[in-house]
Amino acid sequence: MLIECPSCGSHFVVDSEGQHPCPVCSHMCGGQQNAAPSTPQEPPPSRPPESAWDVGPIAPPMPSSPQTIHGPPPVSQGTHSMCAIHAQKEAEGVCTRCGNFYCDECRGMIDGQPFCAPCYYKMEGEARYIVWEDASSSMSFYNKFMATVKEVMFSPSTFFDSMPLKGGYGKPILFAMICMGLGSIGIAILQVGMLVLGASSGGRSLNPGFLIVMGFMYVIVMLVSIPMSVVMAVFVGGGIYHGCLKLFGGGEKGYEATVRVLCYATAPYILGLIPLCGMYIGAFWQMGLQIYGAKRAHDMTLGRVLMAVFVPFFVVMIIVAIFVLAVIALVGVR
8 A cells, every 4th residue: 555644745655554654754644544546457558658658767576564665756746646647647556667656547457466557568568479579589490480370370369469569570571571482482383384284285395494494583583572572562551451440440559560460461371382272272361360460469349350451442443443434434435
């Protein structure tokens, strides 16, 4: 319980109700008039601007006996302590991580412990973890990649709930490049094989060496173009997708979270290594992961995500259809 001394204005914590001496001036304090309001369970606090996230060094654990709180000085108005984030609101308690005062608007609870909003969101972010982005992991590059692919494809709930919403674009984009590169190799080999079969049918014959060289060059060109294709797809496509999510009341976790969803949703693209059907199965699987990943990452309802995906698509299709019909009508008039 947080106690404020009415004599000297200092603050200290006690583990029971009743009268307690102030450790600064020895004035007897306690009772309902000096007790800070209780901290009920409630939804997460409103997210403060990141300019207010500099909460200073982490304070040591709260003591079990009365002691003066060390940390950032309280903001006071008269005998009442004020919130460190919302200076106009009276504080309800002290963050157990940084020692700052919080109000009812910026209080968050984790495992029964109260935190101010900046610490709440920092700790929530630190709790998110995927092995692909862990540079300190002892797993090999191959094992980390395969473990991530498996989790994305077969445990999407666990993966997207654990996926960090921030942390840079490099590793997610690298993951997407590898997945799309592997899938493109399979598609290129299939296309070259069909070219060879077509060239050798009907009594026609081409130099096998020429076909091999052409196929090899085709694969090289496709692989070289993949980085640019991935960057365009995730940043431009991510911007469009994020805008659609915002249009339907989502996207609250930010643009980077949307880009990360799109990058990791490319995991099924490796099914392109399976001849014929792999690329089609992978395309539908990837679309499903993009929808489900946005739902989990942005805490949206499935209906809103589906509207964000399909309503703009149908609007564009209608516009294209109207344009085509208008062109046909103009040509018919002439």
